[in-house]
Amino acid sequence: MKRGGLALLGAAVLAWACTSGLELPDPTIVSVEPATLPVNTKDDLITVQFDARYGVAVDYAAKSASDRIVEGRVWLDDTEATVTHFDPEGVIIATVPQGLGSGAHALRLRLDDGRETVAEEALVLVPPGHTKEEEPGEDAGVLMETDAGSVEPHGDAGTPGDGGANPDDPILKGDITSYAFEPIEGARTSREAFSITVHAEGPRAPHFSGSLELTSSRGKVKPAKIGPCENGVCAATVSVDATAGTVQLIVTDGYGVSSTSNIFTLSAPP
Known part of the structure:
Protein backbone atom coordinates (compact mmCIF):
# COMPACT_ATOMS: atom_id res chain seq x y z
CA MET A 1 0.00 0.00 0.00
CA LYS A 2 1.15 3.55 -0.59
CA ARG A 3 1.71 6.01 2.22
CA GLY A 4 -0.50 9.04 2.17
CA GLY A 5 1.14 12.40 1.43
CA LEU A 6 0.19 15.96 0.70
CA ALA A 7 -0.93 15.56 -2.88
CA LEU A 8 -3.60 16.26 -5.48
CA LEU A 9 -4.37 13.45 -7.93
CA GLY A 10 -7.36 13.32 -10.27
CA ALA A 11 -10.51 14.08 -8.31
CA ALA A 12 -9.11 13.38 -4.86
CA VAL A 13 -7.68 16.02 -2.54
CA LEU A 14 -5.83 14.79 0.52
CA ALA A 15 -6.01 17.20 3.42
CA TRP A 16 -3.91 16.23 6.44
CA ALA A 17 -4.76 17.29 9.96
CA CYS A 18 -3.41 16.71 13.46
CA THR A 19 -4.98 13.68 15.12
CA SER A 20 -5.38 15.41 18.48
CA GLY A 21 -9.14 15.33 18.86
CA LEU A 22 -10.04 16.40 15.34
CA GLU A 23 -12.97 14.43 13.90
CA LEU A 24 -12.37 13.74 10.24
CA PRO A 25 -15.30 13.65 7.77
CA ASP A 26 -16.44 10.48 6.07
CA PRO A 27 -15.03 9.82 2.60
CA THR A 28 -17.14 10.55 -0.46
CA ILE A 29 -17.41 8.44 -3.62
CA VAL A 30 -16.83 10.55 -6.74
CA SER A 31 -17.41 7.96 -9.46
CA VAL A 32 -17.63 4.25 -10.23
CA GLU A 33 -16.53 3.09 -13.70
CA PRO A 34 -17.83 1.26 -15.53
CA ALA A 35 -21.28 1.93 -14.11
CA THR A 36 -22.82 -0.97 -16.08
CA LEU A 37 -21.48 -4.52 -16.52
CA PRO A 38 -22.79 -7.93 -17.63
CA VAL A 39 -23.99 -10.06 -14.75
CA ASN A 40 -21.67 -12.82 -13.44
CA THR A 41 -18.76 -12.08 -15.79
CA LYS A 42 -15.57 -13.51 -14.29
CA ASP A 43 -12.90 -11.08 -13.04
CA ASP A 44 -14.63 -7.86 -14.11
CA LEU A 45 -12.94 -4.82 -12.56
CA ILE A 46 -14.38 -1.51 -11.42
CA THR A 47 -12.49 1.69 -10.71
CA VAL A 48 -13.75 3.75 -7.76
CA GLN A 49 -12.61 7.35 -7.41
CA PHE A 50 -13.12 8.94 -4.00
CA ASP A 51 -12.26 11.94 -1.84
CA ALA A 52 -10.95 11.45 1.70
CA ARG A 53 -9.19 13.40 4.44
CA TYR A 54 -6.65 11.74 6.70
CA GLY A 55 -4.89 12.50 9.97
CA VAL A 56 -1.18 12.84 10.66
CA ALA A 57 0.61 12.54 14.00
CA VAL A 58 2.76 15.57 14.84
CA ASP A 59 5.68 15.55 17.30
CA TYR A 60 6.15 19.23 18.04
CA ALA A 61 9.19 18.60 20.28
CA ALA A 62 11.00 16.76 17.51
CA LYS A 63 9.54 19.09 14.88
CA SER A 64 8.46 16.09 12.82
CA ALA A 65 5.29 14.55 11.46
CA SER A 66 4.49 10.99 10.51
CA ASP A 67 1.67 9.68 8.40
CA ARG A 68 0.16 6.23 8.64
CA ILE A 69 -0.47 3.47 6.17
CA VAL A 70 -4.03 3.81 4.87
CA GLU A 71 -6.10 0.89 3.60
CA GLY A 72 -9.67 0.50 2.38
CA ARG A 73 -12.28 -2.16 1.64
CA VAL A 74 -15.22 -2.26 -0.77
CA TRP A 75 -18.59 -4.05 -0.68
CA LEU A 76 -21.29 -4.40 -3.31
CA ASP A 77 -24.48 -4.68 -1.30
CA ASP A 78 -23.42 -7.13 1.45
CA THR A 79 -20.73 -8.96 -0.58
CA GLU A 80 -17.13 -7.85 -0.18
CA ALA A 81 -15.16 -7.22 -3.37
CA THR A 82 -11.49 -8.07 -3.71
CA VAL A 83 -9.41 -4.89 -3.82
CA THR A 84 -6.54 -5.29 -6.30
CA HIS A 85 -5.23 -1.74 -6.01
CA PHE A 86 -5.74 0.92 -3.33
CA ASP A 87 -4.31 4.42 -3.62
CA PRO A 88 -5.17 6.69 -0.67
CA GLU A 89 -5.00 9.63 -3.04
CA GLY A 90 -8.39 8.57 -4.35
CA VAL A 91 -8.38 5.46 -6.55
CA ILE A 92 -9.50 1.90 -5.82
CA ILE A 93 -9.62 -0.96 -8.32
CA ALA A 94 -11.68 -3.97 -7.23
CA THR A 95 -12.96 -7.22 -8.69
CA VAL A 96 -16.75 -7.51 -8.93
CA PRO A 97 -17.85 -10.55 -6.87
CA GLN A 98 -19.78 -13.21 -8.71
CA GLY A 99 -23.24 -14.25 -7.62
CA LEU A 100 -24.79 -10.78 -7.69
CA GLY A 101 -28.07 -10.66 -9.56
CA SER A 102 -29.17 -8.33 -12.32
CA GLY A 103 -30.11 -4.83 -11.28
CA ALA A 104 -28.65 -1.89 -9.36
CA HIS A 105 -26.23 -2.51 -6.48
CA ALA A 106 -24.99 -0.19 -3.75
CA LEU A 107 -21.25 0.27 -3.24
CA ARG A 108 -19.84 0.75 0.26
CA LEU A 109 -16.32 2.05 0.88
CA ARG A 110 -14.79 1.67 4.35
CA LEU A 111 -11.41 3.05 5.39
CA ASP A 112 -9.40 1.16 7.99
CA ASP A 113 -10.08 3.85 10.60
CA GLY A 114 -13.79 2.95 10.48
CA ARG A 115 -15.06 5.82 8.36
CA GLU A 116 -17.26 4.74 5.48
CA THR A 117 -19.66 5.91 2.81
CA VAL A 118 -22.26 4.30 0.55
CA ALA A 119 -23.19 5.14 -3.05
CA GLU A 120 -26.64 3.78 -3.84
CA GLU A 121 -27.18 2.17 -7.27
CA ALA A 122 -23.49 2.69 -8.08
CA LEU A 123 -23.22 -0.40 -10.30
CA VAL A 124 -25.86 -1.89 -12.58
CA LEU A 125 -25.51 -5.54 -13.67
CA VAL A 126 -27.39 -6.48 -16.82
CA PRO A 127 -27.91 -9.73 -18.77
CA PRO A 128 -25.22 -10.55 -21.38
CA GLY A 129 -25.63 -8.65 -24.62
CA HIS A 130 -26.72 -5.48 -22.82
CA THR A 131 -23.32 -4.30 -21.66
CA LYS A 132 -24.06 -0.59 -21.62
CA GLU A 133 -27.05 1.64 -21.32
CA GLU A 134 -28.63 2.63 -24.59
CA GLU A 135 -27.76 6.14 -25.71
CA PRO A 136 -29.84 7.93 -28.35
CA GLY A 137 -28.04 8.05 -31.66
CA GLU A 138 -25.38 5.53 -30.61
CA ASP A 139 -26.77 2.55 -32.55
CA ALA A 140 -23.93 1.05 -34.58
CA GLY A 141 -26.43 -0.15 -37.17
CA VAL A 142 -25.66 -3.87 -37.05
CA LEU A 143 -28.37 -5.38 -39.25
Whole structure:
Protein backbone atom coordinates (compact mmCIF):
# COMPACT_ATOMS: atom_id res chain seq x y z
CA MET A 1 0.00 0.00 0.00
CA LYS A 2 1.15 3.55 -0.59
CA ARG A 3 1.71 6.01 2.22
CA GLY A 4 -0.50 9.04 2.17
CA GLY A 5 1.14 12.40 1.43
CA LEU A 6 0.19 15.96 0.70
CA ALA A 7 -0.93 15.56 -2.88
CA LEU A 8 -3.60 16.26 -5.48
CA LEU A 9 -4.37 13.45 -7.93
CA GLY A 10 -7.36 13.32 -10.27
CA ALA A 11 -10.51 14.08 -8.31
CA ALA A 12 -9.11 13.38 -4.86
CA VAL A 13 -7.68 16.02 -2.54
CA LEU A 14 -5.83 14.79 0.52
CA ALA A 15 -6.01 17.20 3.42
CA TRP A 16 -3.91 16.23 6.44
CA ALA A 17 -4.76 17.29 9.96
CA CYS A 18 -3.41 16.71 13.46
CA THR A 19 -4.98 13.68 15.12
CA SER A 20 -5.38 15.41 18.48
CA GLY A 21 -9.14 15.33 18.86
CA LEU A 22 -10.04 16.40 15.34
CA GLU A 23 -12.97 14.43 13.90
CA LEU A 24 -12.37 13.74 10.24
CA PRO A 25 -15.30 13.65 7.77
CA ASP A 26 -16.44 10.48 6.07
CA PRO A 27 -15.03 9.82 2.60
CA THR A 28 -17.14 10.55 -0.46
CA ILE A 29 -17.41 8.44 -3.62
CA VAL A 30 -16.83 10.55 -6.74
CA SER A 31 -17.41 7.96 -9.46
CA VAL A 32 -17.63 4.25 -10.23
CA GLU A 33 -16.53 3.09 -13.70
CA PRO A 34 -17.83 1.26 -15.53
CA ALA A 35 -21.28 1.93 -14.11
CA THR A 36 -22.82 -0.97 -16.08
CA LEU A 37 -21.48 -4.52 -16.52
CA PRO A 38 -22.79 -7.93 -17.63
CA VAL A 39 -23.99 -10.06 -14.75
CA ASN A 40 -21.67 -12.82 -13.44
CA THR A 41 -18.76 -12.08 -15.79
CA LYS A 42 -15.57 -13.51 -14.29
CA ASP A 43 -12.90 -11.08 -13.04
CA ASP A 44 -14.63 -7.86 -14.11
CA LEU A 45 -12.94 -4.82 -12.56
CA ILE A 46 -14.38 -1.51 -11.42
CA THR A 47 -12.49 1.69 -10.71
CA VAL A 48 -13.75 3.75 -7.76
CA GLN A 49 -12.61 7.35 -7.41
CA PHE A 50 -13.12 8.94 -4.00
CA ASP A 51 -12.26 11.94 -1.84
CA ALA A 52 -10.95 11.45 1.70
CA ARG A 53 -9.19 13.40 4.44
CA TYR A 54 -6.65 11.74 6.70
CA GLY A 55 -4.89 12.50 9.97
CA VAL A 56 -1.18 12.84 10.66
CA ALA A 57 0.61 12.54 14.00
CA VAL A 58 2.76 15.57 14.84
CA ASP A 59 5.68 15.55 17.30
CA TYR A 60 6.15 19.23 18.04
CA ALA A 61 9.19 18.60 20.28
CA ALA A 62 11.00 16.76 17.51
CA LYS A 63 9.54 19.09 14.88
CA SER A 64 8.46 16.09 12.82
CA ALA A 65 5.29 14.55 11.46
CA SER A 66 4.49 10.99 10.51
CA ASP A 67 1.67 9.68 8.40
CA ARG A 68 0.16 6.23 8.64
CA ILE A 69 -0.47 3.47 6.17
CA VAL A 70 -4.03 3.81 4.87
CA GLU A 71 -6.10 0.89 3.60
CA GLY A 72 -9.67 0.50 2.38
CA ARG A 73 -12.28 -2.16 1.64
CA VAL A 74 -15.22 -2.26 -0.77
CA TRP A 75 -18.59 -4.05 -0.68
CA LEU A 76 -21.29 -4.40 -3.31
CA ASP A 77 -24.48 -4.68 -1.30
CA ASP A 78 -23.42 -7.13 1.45
CA THR A 79 -20.73 -8.96 -0.58
CA GLU A 80 -17.13 -7.85 -0.18
CA ALA A 81 -15.16 -7.22 -3.37
CA THR A 82 -11.49 -8.07 -3.71
CA VAL A 83 -9.41 -4.89 -3.82
CA THR A 84 -6.54 -5.29 -6.30
CA HIS A 85 -5.23 -1.74 -6.01
CA PHE A 86 -5.74 0.92 -3.33
CA ASP A 87 -4.31 4.42 -3.62
CA PRO A 88 -5.17 6.69 -0.67
CA GLU A 89 -5.00 9.63 -3.04
CA GLY A 90 -8.39 8.57 -4.35
CA VAL A 91 -8.38 5.46 -6.55
CA ILE A 92 -9.50 1.90 -5.82
CA ILE A 93 -9.62 -0.96 -8.32
CA ALA A 94 -11.68 -3.97 -7.23
CA THR A 95 -12.96 -7.22 -8.69
CA VAL A 96 -16.75 -7.51 -8.93
CA PRO A 97 -17.85 -10.55 -6.87
CA GLN A 98 -19.78 -13.21 -8.71
CA GLY A 99 -23.24 -14.25 -7.62
CA LEU A 100 -24.79 -10.78 -7.69
CA GLY A 101 -28.07 -10.66 -9.56
CA SER A 102 -29.17 -8.33 -12.32
CA GLY A 103 -30.11 -4.83 -11.28
CA ALA A 104 -28.65 -1.89 -9.36
CA HIS A 105 -26.23 -2.51 -6.48
CA ALA A 106 -24.99 -0.19 -3.75
CA LEU A 107 -21.25 0.27 -3.24
CA ARG A 108 -19.84 0.75 0.26
CA LEU A 109 -16.32 2.05 0.88
CA ARG A 110 -14.79 1.67 4.35
CA LEU A 111 -11.41 3.05 5.39
CA ASP A 112 -9.40 1.16 7.99
CA ASP A 113 -10.08 3.85 10.60
CA GLY A 114 -13.79 2.95 10.48
CA ARG A 115 -15.06 5.82 8.36
CA GLU A 116 -17.26 4.74 5.48
CA THR A 117 -19.66 5.91 2.81
CA VAL A 118 -22.26 4.30 0.55
CA ALA A 119 -23.19 5.14 -3.05
CA GLU A 120 -26.64 3.78 -3.84
CA GLU A 121 -27.18 2.17 -7.27
CA ALA A 122 -23.49 2.69 -8.08
CA LEU A 123 -23.22 -0.40 -10.30
CA VAL A 124 -25.86 -1.89 -12.58
CA LEU A 125 -25.51 -5.54 -13.67
CA VAL A 126 -27.39 -6.48 -16.82
CA PRO A 127 -27.91 -9.73 -18.77
CA PRO A 128 -25.22 -10.55 -21.38
CA GLY A 129 -25.63 -8.65 -24.62
CA HIS A 130 -26.72 -5.48 -22.82
CA THR A 131 -23.32 -4.30 -21.66
CA LYS A 132 -24.06 -0.59 -21.62
CA GLU A 133 -27.05 1.64 -21.32
CA GLU A 134 -28.63 2.63 -24.59
CA GLU A 135 -27.76 6.14 -25.71
CA PRO A 136 -29.84 7.93 -28.35
CA GLY A 137 -28.04 8.05 -31.66
CA GLU A 138 -25.38 5.53 -30.61
CA ASP A 139 -26.77 2.55 -32.55
CA ALA A 140 -23.93 1.05 -34.58
CA GLY A 141 -26.43 -0.15 -37.17
CA VAL A 142 -25.66 -3.87 -37.05
CA LEU A 143 -28.37 -5.38 -39.25
CA MET A 144 -28.66 -9.08 -39.96
CA GLU A 145 -29.40 -8.42 -43.64
CA THR A 146 -26.11 -6.58 -44.12
CA ASP A 147 -23.83 -7.70 -41.32
CA ALA A 148 -24.67 -11.29 -40.42
CA GLY A 149 -25.27 -12.33 -44.03
CA SER A 150 -28.31 -12.18 -46.25
CA VAL A 151 -31.37 -13.98 -44.90
CA GLU A 152 -32.99 -14.34 -48.30
CA PRO A 153 -33.64 -17.98 -49.24
CA HIS A 154 -30.54 -19.00 -51.23
CA GLY A 155 -30.51 -22.52 -49.84
CA ASP A 156 -29.35 -23.82 -46.51
CA ALA A 157 -25.87 -23.67 -45.02
CA GLY A 158 -25.14 -27.23 -46.00
CA THR A 159 -25.69 -30.61 -44.47
CA PRO A 160 -23.22 -33.40 -43.72
CA GLY A 161 -24.27 -35.22 -46.86
CA ASP A 162 -24.22 -32.45 -49.45
CA GLY A 163 -20.61 -31.29 -49.36
CA GLY A 164 -21.10 -28.48 -46.84
CA ALA A 165 -21.69 -24.79 -47.25
CA ASN A 166 -20.16 -22.57 -49.89
CA PRO A 167 -18.44 -19.29 -48.92
CA ASP A 168 -21.21 -17.33 -50.64
CA ASP A 169 -24.00 -19.06 -48.74
CA PRO A 170 -25.66 -16.86 -46.11
CA ILE A 171 -24.34 -17.01 -42.57
CA LEU A 172 -27.08 -18.54 -40.43
CA LYS A 173 -27.59 -18.52 -36.69
CA GLY A 174 -25.14 -20.97 -35.12
CA ASP A 175 -22.59 -20.73 -37.92
CA ILE A 176 -20.56 -18.31 -35.79
CA THR A 177 -20.44 -19.29 -32.12
CA SER A 178 -18.05 -16.68 -30.68
CA TYR A 179 -15.28 -14.20 -31.41
CA ALA A 180 -11.73 -14.04 -30.07
CA PHE A 181 -9.76 -10.82 -29.62
CA GLU A 182 -6.02 -10.93 -30.11
CA PRO A 183 -4.54 -9.74 -26.78
CA ILE A 184 -4.46 -5.97 -26.31
CA GLU A 185 -1.08 -5.67 -24.62
CA GLY A 186 0.32 -2.82 -22.59
CA ALA A 187 -1.33 0.43 -21.58
CA ARG A 188 -3.30 2.48 -24.11
CA THR A 189 -3.94 6.22 -23.98
CA SER A 190 -7.43 7.70 -23.89
CA ARG A 191 -8.52 9.13 -27.25
CA GLU A 192 -5.41 7.82 -29.04
CA ALA A 193 -5.82 5.26 -31.84
CA PHE A 194 -4.61 1.67 -31.59
CA SER A 195 -5.18 -1.51 -33.61
CA ILE A 196 -7.33 -4.51 -32.72
CA THR A 197 -7.88 -7.85 -34.44
CA VAL A 198 -10.89 -10.10 -33.84
CA HIS A 199 -11.29 -13.67 -35.15
CA ALA A 200 -14.64 -15.32 -35.79
CA GLU A 201 -15.04 -18.83 -34.33
CA GLY A 202 -17.49 -21.54 -35.30
CA PRO A 203 -18.31 -24.01 -38.09
CA ARG A 204 -18.19 -21.32 -40.76
CA ALA A 205 -15.70 -18.88 -39.27
CA PRO A 206 -13.62 -18.64 -42.49
CA HIS A 207 -16.74 -17.60 -44.41
CA PHE A 208 -17.65 -14.69 -42.14
CA SER A 209 -17.39 -11.35 -43.96
CA GLY A 210 -19.90 -9.30 -41.97
CA SER A 211 -19.47 -6.38 -39.59
CA LEU A 212 -19.49 -6.19 -35.80
CA GLU A 213 -20.87 -3.68 -33.35
CA LEU A 214 -18.09 -2.41 -31.07
CA THR A 215 -18.66 -1.10 -27.54
CA SER A 216 -16.53 -0.58 -24.43
CA SER A 217 -17.09 -1.49 -20.79
CA ARG A 218 -16.90 2.22 -19.94
CA GLY A 219 -16.52 5.47 -21.80
CA LYS A 220 -17.04 5.58 -25.56
CA VAL A 221 -15.22 3.72 -28.33
CA LYS A 222 -14.88 4.82 -31.96
CA PRO A 223 -15.83 3.56 -34.46
CA ALA A 224 -19.07 2.02 -33.24
CA LYS A 225 -18.89 -0.68 -35.92
CA ILE A 226 -15.93 -2.53 -37.45
CA GLY A 227 -15.84 -4.44 -40.71
CA PRO A 228 -16.55 -5.83 -43.14
CA CYS A 229 -14.36 -8.69 -41.98
CA GLU A 230 -12.30 -10.81 -44.35
CA ASN A 231 -12.20 -14.60 -44.11
CA GLY A 232 -13.38 -14.40 -40.51
CA VAL A 233 -10.77 -11.86 -39.44
CA CYS A 234 -11.80 -8.33 -38.43
CA ALA A 235 -8.98 -5.77 -38.15
CA ALA A 236 -9.61 -2.16 -37.20
CA THR A 237 -8.06 0.96 -35.74
CA VAL A 238 -10.03 2.22 -32.73
CA SER A 239 -9.85 4.68 -29.85
CA VAL A 240 -11.46 4.77 -26.41
CA ASP A 241 -12.53 8.01 -24.73
CA ALA A 242 -12.65 7.31 -20.98
CA THR A 243 -10.94 8.29 -17.75
CA ALA A 244 -7.80 6.45 -16.64
CA GLY A 245 -8.36 2.91 -15.40
CA THR A 246 -9.12 -0.53 -16.77
CA VAL A 247 -11.39 -1.19 -19.74
CA GLN A 248 -12.58 -3.97 -22.05
CA LEU A 249 -13.92 -3.96 -25.60
CA ILE A 250 -16.99 -5.94 -26.66
CA VAL A 251 -18.06 -7.05 -30.15
CA THR A 252 -21.57 -8.19 -31.05
CA ASP A 253 -22.82 -9.55 -34.38
CA GLY A 254 -26.23 -9.36 -35.99
CA TYR A 255 -27.40 -12.55 -34.27
CA GLY A 256 -26.43 -11.28 -30.83
CA VAL A 257 -23.25 -13.37 -30.45
CA SER A 258 -20.99 -11.31 -28.21
CA SER A 259 -17.38 -11.62 -27.01
CA THR A 260 -15.10 -9.53 -24.83
CA SER A 261 -11.43 -8.58 -25.05
CA ASN A 262 -8.90 -8.96 -22.27
CA ILE A 263 -8.83 -6.28 -19.57
CA PHE A 264 -6.29 -3.57 -20.43
CA THR A 265 -5.22 -0.30 -18.86
CA LEU A 266 -6.18 3.09 -20.23
CA SER A 267 -4.01 6.04 -19.24
CA ALA A 268 -4.92 9.72 -19.30
CA PRO A 269 -3.89 11.71 -22.38
CA PRO A 270 -0.74 13.82 -22.00
